[in-house]
Amino acid sequence: MGYCTKKVYYFDKPGEANTRDAIRIGAExxxxxxISTILVPSTSGETARVAYEELKGTPLHLVIVTHVVGFSNPGVWEFDADLAADLRKAGVTIITGTHVLSGLERAFSSSPKVSGGSRSEAVAEALRRIIAVGLKVAVECTLIAADQGAIGVSDEVIALGGTASGVDTVCVIKPSHTQRFFDLQVREIVAMPRDR
Incomplete structure:
Protein backbone atom coordinates (compact mmCIF):
# COMPACT_ATOMS: atom_id res chain seq x y z
CA MET A 1 0.00 0.00 0.00
CA GLY A 2 2.80 2.47 0.83
CA TYR A 3 0.93 4.88 3.12
CA CYS A 4 -0.95 5.01 6.40
CA THR A 5 -3.65 7.13 7.94
CA LYS A 6 -3.10 8.96 11.23
CA LYS A 7 -4.83 11.69 13.17
CA VAL A 8 -3.44 15.22 13.11
CA TYR A 9 -4.76 17.81 15.56
CA TYR A 10 -4.98 21.55 14.97
CA PHE A 11 -5.48 23.99 17.81
CA ASP A 12 -7.45 27.13 16.92
CA LYS A 13 -4.90 29.39 18.57
CA PRO A 14 -1.40 28.92 19.98
CA GLY A 15 -0.57 29.03 23.66
CA GLU A 16 -0.76 27.68 27.15
CA ALA A 17 -4.45 26.72 26.98
CA ASN A 18 -3.45 23.76 24.76
CA THR A 19 -0.91 22.29 27.19
CA ARG A 20 -2.88 19.42 28.72
CA ASP A 21 -4.38 18.41 25.37
CA ALA A 22 -0.97 18.53 23.66
CA ILE A 23 0.57 16.30 26.34
CA ARG A 24 -2.31 13.82 26.09
CA ILE A 25 -2.04 13.80 22.30
CA GLY A 26 1.71 13.19 22.57
CA ALA A 27 1.18 10.30 24.98
CA GLU A 28 -1.47 8.80 22.68
CA ILE A 35 7.78 5.31 21.56
CA SER A 36 9.08 5.38 25.13
CA THR A 37 10.35 8.96 25.57
CA ILE A 38 8.54 12.28 25.56
CA LEU A 39 10.43 15.61 25.63
CA VAL A 40 8.74 18.65 27.15
CA PRO A 41 10.20 22.17 27.39
CA SER A 42 9.62 24.11 30.59
CA THR A 43 10.96 27.48 31.69
CA SER A 44 9.52 27.97 35.18
CA GLY A 45 8.49 24.38 35.84
CA GLU A 46 4.74 24.83 35.36
CA THR A 47 4.62 22.93 32.07
CA ALA A 48 6.85 20.25 33.62
CA ARG A 49 4.40 19.92 36.52
CA VAL A 50 1.45 19.51 34.13
CA ALA A 51 3.36 16.98 32.02
CA TYR A 52 4.22 14.93 35.09
CA GLU A 53 0.60 14.98 36.26
CA GLU A 54 -0.67 13.90 32.83
CA LEU A 55 1.96 11.19 32.29
CA LYS A 56 2.10 9.77 35.82
CA GLY A 57 1.30 6.07 35.69
CA THR A 58 2.22 5.71 32.01
CA PRO A 59 5.32 3.84 30.83
CA LEU A 60 6.64 7.01 29.17
CA HIS A 61 9.98 8.41 30.24
CA LEU A 62 9.58 12.17 30.71
CA VAL A 63 12.53 14.39 29.80
CA ILE A 64 12.20 18.07 30.67
CA VAL A 65 14.40 20.59 28.84
CA THR A 66 14.85 23.95 30.59
CA HIS A 67 16.42 27.28 29.73
CA VAL A 68 20.03 27.75 30.71
CA VAL A 69 21.02 29.59 33.84
CA GLY A 70 21.17 33.27 32.94
CA PHE A 71 18.77 33.07 29.99
CA SER A 72 16.71 36.02 31.24
CA ASN A 73 18.80 37.30 34.16
CA PRO A 74 22.51 36.66 34.83
CA GLY A 75 23.09 33.83 37.29
CA VAL A 76 19.38 32.93 37.60
CA TRP A 77 17.81 29.58 36.71
CA GLU A 78 14.12 30.27 36.11
CA PHE A 79 13.00 26.70 36.87
CA ASP A 80 11.54 26.06 40.34
CA ALA A 81 14.39 24.27 42.18
CA ASP A 82 12.10 22.53 44.68
CA LEU A 83 9.93 21.19 41.87
CA ALA A 84 13.06 20.04 40.03
CA ALA A 85 14.15 18.05 43.09
CA ASP A 86 10.69 16.46 43.43
CA LEU A 87 10.51 15.56 39.74
CA ARG A 88 13.99 14.03 39.77
CA LYS A 89 13.01 11.91 42.80
CA ALA A 90 10.02 10.71 40.76
CA GLY A 91 12.31 9.58 37.92
CA VAL A 92 11.93 12.55 35.58
CA THR A 93 15.06 13.60 33.71
CA ILE A 94 15.69 17.35 33.72
CA ILE A 95 18.36 18.83 31.51
CA THR A 96 19.47 22.39 31.00
CA GLY A 97 21.26 23.29 27.81
CA THR A 98 22.18 26.22 25.63
CA HIS A 99 19.77 26.95 22.80
CA VAL A 100 21.52 25.28 19.89
CA LEU A 101 19.72 27.37 17.28
CA SER A 102 20.84 30.65 18.81
CA GLY A 103 23.19 30.37 21.81
CA LEU A 104 26.39 32.26 21.08
CA GLU A 105 24.98 33.54 17.78
CA ARG A 106 22.41 35.65 19.65
CA ALA A 107 25.20 37.51 21.44
CA PHE A 108 26.63 38.59 18.08
CA SER A 109 23.37 39.46 16.35
CA SER A 110 22.06 41.50 19.29
CA SER A 111 25.32 43.34 19.93
CA PRO A 112 25.57 46.94 18.68
CA LYS A 113 29.27 46.32 17.98
CA VAL A 114 28.80 43.13 15.96
CA SER A 115 25.60 42.60 14.07
CA GLY A 116 24.04 40.47 11.39
CA GLY A 117 22.16 37.23 11.33
CA SER A 118 23.57 33.74 11.36
CA ARG A 119 22.68 30.50 9.63
CA SER A 120 21.57 29.01 12.96
CA GLU A 121 19.21 31.89 13.60
CA ALA A 122 17.92 31.64 10.01
CA VAL A 123 17.04 27.98 10.56
CA ALA A 124 15.29 28.85 13.84
CA GLU A 125 13.35 31.69 12.26
CA ALA A 126 12.29 29.54 9.30
CA LEU A 127 10.94 26.82 11.60
CA ARG A 128 9.10 29.45 13.71
CA ARG A 129 7.56 31.39 10.84
CA ILE A 130 6.86 28.76 8.21
CA ILE A 131 5.49 26.00 10.43
CA ALA A 132 5.15 26.85 14.13
CA VAL A 133 7.13 28.35 16.99
CA GLY A 134 6.57 25.07 18.81
CA LEU A 135 8.27 23.12 16.01
CA LYS A 136 11.44 25.18 16.48
CA VAL A 137 11.26 24.50 20.23
CA ALA A 138 10.65 20.75 19.74
CA VAL A 139 13.58 20.44 17.33
CA GLU A 140 15.88 22.45 19.58
CA CYS A 141 14.93 20.46 22.70
CA THR A 142 15.59 17.22 20.83
CA LEU A 143 19.06 18.41 19.80
CA ILE A 144 19.86 19.56 23.35
CA ALA A 145 18.66 16.27 24.85
CA ALA A 146 20.68 14.21 22.37
CA ASP A 147 23.81 16.33 22.91
CA GLN A 148 23.54 15.83 26.67
CA GLY A 149 23.02 12.07 26.36
CA ALA A 150 19.50 12.19 27.84
CA ILE A 151 18.16 10.45 24.72
CA GLY A 152 19.70 8.26 22.08
CA VAL A 153 19.71 9.01 18.39
CA SER A 154 18.49 5.66 17.10
CA ASP A 155 14.90 5.72 18.40
CA GLU A 156 12.11 8.17 17.68
CA VAL A 157 10.87 10.46 20.45
CA ILE A 158 7.77 12.53 20.99
CA ALA A 159 8.89 16.15 21.28
CA LEU A 160 6.64 19.03 22.32
CA GLY A 161 7.10 22.74 21.91
CA GLY A 162 5.18 25.88 22.61
CA THR A 163 4.59 29.45 21.56
CA ALA A 164 5.39 31.51 24.69
CA SER A 165 4.23 29.44 27.63
CA GLY A 166 2.86 25.95 27.80
CA VAL A 167 2.95 23.59 24.81
CA ASP A 168 0.88 23.53 21.64
CA THR A 169 2.94 21.51 19.15
CA VAL A 170 3.56 17.75 19.16
CA CYS A 171 6.05 16.02 16.86
CA VAL A 172 7.54 12.62 16.25
CA ILE A 173 11.26 13.18 15.75
CA LYS A 174 14.17 10.94 14.86
CA PRO A 175 16.91 12.67 16.92
CA SER A 176 20.42 13.65 16.00
CA HIS A 177 23.24 15.53 17.66
CA THR A 178 23.65 19.21 16.85
CA GLN A 179 26.83 18.63 14.87
CA ARG A 180 24.80 16.28 12.65
CA PHE A 181 21.78 18.59 12.49
CA PHE A 182 20.71 17.49 9.02
CA ASP A 183 20.34 13.90 10.20
CA LEU A 184 17.44 14.97 12.44
CA GLN A 185 14.07 14.10 10.94
CA VAL A 186 10.69 15.52 11.90
CA ARG A 187 8.71 12.43 10.93
CA GLU A 188 5.28 13.60 12.03
CA ILE A 189 3.65 16.81 13.14
CA VAL A 190 0.92 15.37 15.33
CA ALA A 191 -0.54 18.65 16.62
CA MET A 192 0.07 22.33 16.09
CA PRO A 193 -1.74 25.66 16.24
CA ARG A 194 -3.46 26.43 12.95
CA ASP A 195 -3.28 30.18 13.42
CA ARG A 196 0.09 31.53 14.47
Missing amino acids: RAQELG
Whole structure:
Protein backbone atom coordinates (compact mmCIF):
# COMPACT_ATOMS: atom_id res chain seq x y z
CA MET A 1 0.00 0.00 0.00
CA GLY A 2 2.80 2.47 0.83
CA TYR A 3 0.93 4.88 3.12
CA CYS A 4 -0.95 5.01 6.40
CA THR A 5 -3.65 7.13 7.94
CA LYS A 6 -3.10 8.96 11.23
CA LYS A 7 -4.83 11.69 13.17
CA VAL A 8 -3.44 15.22 13.11
CA TYR A 9 -4.76 17.81 15.56
CA TYR A 10 -4.98 21.55 14.97
CA PHE A 11 -5.48 23.99 17.81
CA ASP A 12 -7.45 27.13 16.92
CA LYS A 13 -4.90 29.39 18.57
CA PRO A 14 -1.40 28.92 19.98
CA GLY A 15 -0.57 29.03 23.66
CA GLU A 16 -0.76 27.68 27.15
CA ALA A 17 -4.45 26.72 26.98
CA ASN A 18 -3.45 23.76 24.76
CA THR A 19 -0.91 22.29 27.19
CA ARG A 20 -2.88 19.42 28.72
CA ASP A 21 -4.38 18.41 25.37
CA ALA A 22 -0.97 18.53 23.66
CA ILE A 23 0.57 16.30 26.34
CA ARG A 24 -2.31 13.82 26.09
CA ILE A 25 -2.04 13.80 22.30
CA GLY A 26 1.71 13.19 22.57
CA ALA A 27 1.18 10.30 24.98
CA GLU A 28 -1.47 8.80 22.68
CA ARG A 29 0.84 8.92 19.64
CA ALA A 30 3.71 7.50 21.69
CA GLN A 31 1.53 4.54 22.61
CA GLU A 32 0.44 4.04 18.98
CA LEU A 33 4.05 4.02 17.76
CA GLY A 34 5.70 2.24 20.71
CA ILE A 35 7.78 5.31 21.56
CA SER A 36 9.08 5.38 25.13
CA THR A 37 10.35 8.96 25.57
CA ILE A 38 8.54 12.28 25.56
CA LEU A 39 10.43 15.61 25.63
CA VAL A 40 8.74 18.65 27.15
CA PRO A 41 10.20 22.17 27.39
CA SER A 42 9.62 24.11 30.59
CA THR A 43 10.96 27.48 31.69
CA SER A 44 9.52 27.97 35.18
CA GLY A 45 8.49 24.38 35.84
CA GLU A 46 4.74 24.83 35.36
CA THR A 47 4.62 22.93 32.07
CA ALA A 48 6.85 20.25 33.62
CA ARG A 49 4.40 19.92 36.52
CA VAL A 50 1.45 19.51 34.13
CA ALA A 51 3.36 16.98 32.02
CA TYR A 52 4.22 14.93 35.09
CA GLU A 53 0.60 14.98 36.26
CA GLU A 54 -0.67 13.90 32.83
CA LEU A 55 1.96 11.19 32.29
CA LYS A 56 2.10 9.77 35.82
CA GLY A 57 1.30 6.07 35.69
CA THR A 58 2.22 5.71 32.01
CA PRO A 59 5.32 3.84 30.83
CA LEU A 60 6.64 7.01 29.17
CA HIS A 61 9.98 8.41 30.24
CA LEU A 62 9.58 12.17 30.71
CA VAL A 63 12.53 14.39 29.80
CA ILE A 64 12.20 18.07 30.67
CA VAL A 65 14.40 20.59 28.84
CA THR A 66 14.85 23.95 30.59
CA HIS A 67 16.42 27.28 29.73
CA VAL A 68 20.03 27.75 30.71
CA VAL A 69 21.02 29.59 33.84
CA GLY A 70 21.17 33.27 32.94
CA PHE A 71 18.77 33.07 29.99
CA SER A 72 16.71 36.02 31.24
CA ASN A 73 18.80 37.30 34.16
CA PRO A 74 22.51 36.66 34.83
CA GLY A 75 23.09 33.83 37.29
CA VAL A 76 19.38 32.93 37.60
CA TRP A 77 17.81 29.58 36.71
CA GLU A 78 14.12 30.27 36.11
CA PHE A 79 13.00 26.70 36.87
CA ASP A 80 11.54 26.06 40.34
CA ALA A 81 14.39 24.27 42.18
CA ASP A 82 12.10 22.53 44.68
CA LEU A 83 9.93 21.19 41.87
CA ALA A 84 13.06 20.04 40.03
CA ALA A 85 14.15 18.05 43.09
CA ASP A 86 10.69 16.46 43.43
CA LEU A 87 10.51 15.56 39.74
CA ARG A 88 13.99 14.03 39.77
CA LYS A 89 13.01 11.91 42.80
CA ALA A 90 10.02 10.71 40.76
CA GLY A 91 12.31 9.58 37.92
CA VAL A 92 11.93 12.55 35.58
CA THR A 93 15.06 13.60 33.71
CA ILE A 94 15.69 17.35 33.72
CA ILE A 95 18.36 18.83 31.51
CA THR A 96 19.47 22.39 31.00
CA GLY A 97 21.26 23.29 27.81
CA THR A 98 22.18 26.22 25.63
CA HIS A 99 19.77 26.95 22.80
CA VAL A 100 21.52 25.28 19.89
CA LEU A 101 19.72 27.37 17.28
CA SER A 102 20.84 30.65 18.81
CA GLY A 103 23.19 30.37 21.81
CA LEU A 104 26.39 32.26 21.08
CA GLU A 105 24.98 33.54 17.78
CA ARG A 106 22.41 35.65 19.65
CA ALA A 107 25.20 37.51 21.44
CA PHE A 108 26.63 38.59 18.08
CA SER A 109 23.37 39.46 16.35
CA SER A 110 22.06 41.50 19.29
CA SER A 111 25.32 43.34 19.93
CA PRO A 112 25.57 46.94 18.68
CA LYS A 113 29.27 46.32 17.98
CA VAL A 114 28.80 43.13 15.96
CA SER A 115 25.60 42.60 14.07
CA GLY A 116 24.04 40.47 11.39
CA GLY A 117 22.16 37.23 11.33
CA SER A 118 23.57 33.74 11.36
CA ARG A 119 22.68 30.50 9.63
CA SER A 120 21.57 29.01 12.96
CA GLU A 121 19.21 31.89 13.60
CA ALA A 122 17.92 31.64 10.01
CA VAL A 123 17.04 27.98 10.56
CA ALA A 124 15.29 28.85 13.84
CA GLU A 125 13.35 31.69 12.26
CA ALA A 126 12.29 29.54 9.30
CA LEU A 127 10.94 26.82 11.60
CA ARG A 128 9.10 29.45 13.71
CA ARG A 129 7.56 31.39 10.84
CA ILE A 130 6.86 28.76 8.21
CA ILE A 131 5.49 26.00 10.43
CA ALA A 132 5.15 26.85 14.13
CA VAL A 133 7.13 28.35 16.99
CA GLY A 134 6.57 25.07 18.81
CA LEU A 135 8.27 23.12 16.01
CA LYS A 136 11.44 25.18 16.48
CA VAL A 137 11.26 24.50 20.23
CA ALA A 138 10.65 20.75 19.74
CA VAL A 139 13.58 20.44 17.33
CA GLU A 140 15.88 22.45 19.58
CA CYS A 141 14.93 20.46 22.70
CA THR A 142 15.59 17.22 20.83
CA LEU A 143 19.06 18.41 19.80
CA ILE A 144 19.86 19.56 23.35
CA ALA A 145 18.66 16.27 24.85
CA ALA A 146 20.68 14.21 22.37
CA ASP A 147 23.81 16.33 22.91
CA GLN A 148 23.54 15.83 26.67
CA GLY A 149 23.02 12.07 26.36
CA ALA A 150 19.50 12.19 27.84
CA ILE A 151 18.16 10.45 24.72
CA GLY A 152 19.70 8.26 22.08
CA VAL A 153 19.71 9.01 18.39
CA SER A 154 18.49 5.66 17.10
CA ASP A 155 14.90 5.72 18.40
CA GLU A 156 12.11 8.17 17.68
CA VAL A 157 10.87 10.46 20.45
CA ILE A 158 7.77 12.53 20.99
CA ALA A 159 8.89 16.15 21.28
CA LEU A 160 6.64 19.03 22.32
CA GLY A 161 7.10 22.74 21.91
CA GLY A 162 5.18 25.88 22.61
CA THR A 163 4.59 29.45 21.56
CA ALA A 164 5.39 31.51 24.69
CA SER A 165 4.23 29.44 27.63
CA GLY A 166 2.86 25.95 27.80
CA VAL A 167 2.95 23.59 24.81
CA ASP A 168 0.88 23.53 21.64
CA THR A 169 2.94 21.51 19.15
CA VAL A 170 3.56 17.75 19.16
CA CYS A 171 6.05 16.02 16.86
CA VAL A 172 7.54 12.62 16.25
CA ILE A 173 11.26 13.18 15.75
CA LYS A 174 14.17 10.94 14.86
CA PRO A 175 16.91 12.67 16.92
CA SER A 176 20.42 13.65 16.00
CA HIS A 177 23.24 15.53 17.66
CA THR A 178 23.65 19.21 16.85
CA GLN A 179 26.83 18.63 14.87
CA ARG A 180 24.80 16.28 12.65
CA PHE A 181 21.78 18.59 12.49
CA PHE A 182 20.71 17.49 9.02
CA ASP A 183 20.34 13.90 10.20
CA LEU A 184 17.44 14.97 12.44
CA GLN A 185 14.07 14.10 10.94
CA VAL A 186 10.69 15.52 11.90
CA ARG A 187 8.71 12.43 10.93
CA GLU A 188 5.28 13.60 12.03
CA ILE A 189 3.65 16.81 13.14
CA VAL A 190 0.92 15.37 15.33
CA ALA A 191 -0.54 18.65 16.62
CA MET A 192 0.07 22.33 16.09
CA PRO A 193 -1.74 25.66 16.24
CA ARG A 194 -3.46 26.43 12.95
CA ASP A 195 -3.28 30.18 13.42
CA ARG A 196 0.09 31.53 14.47
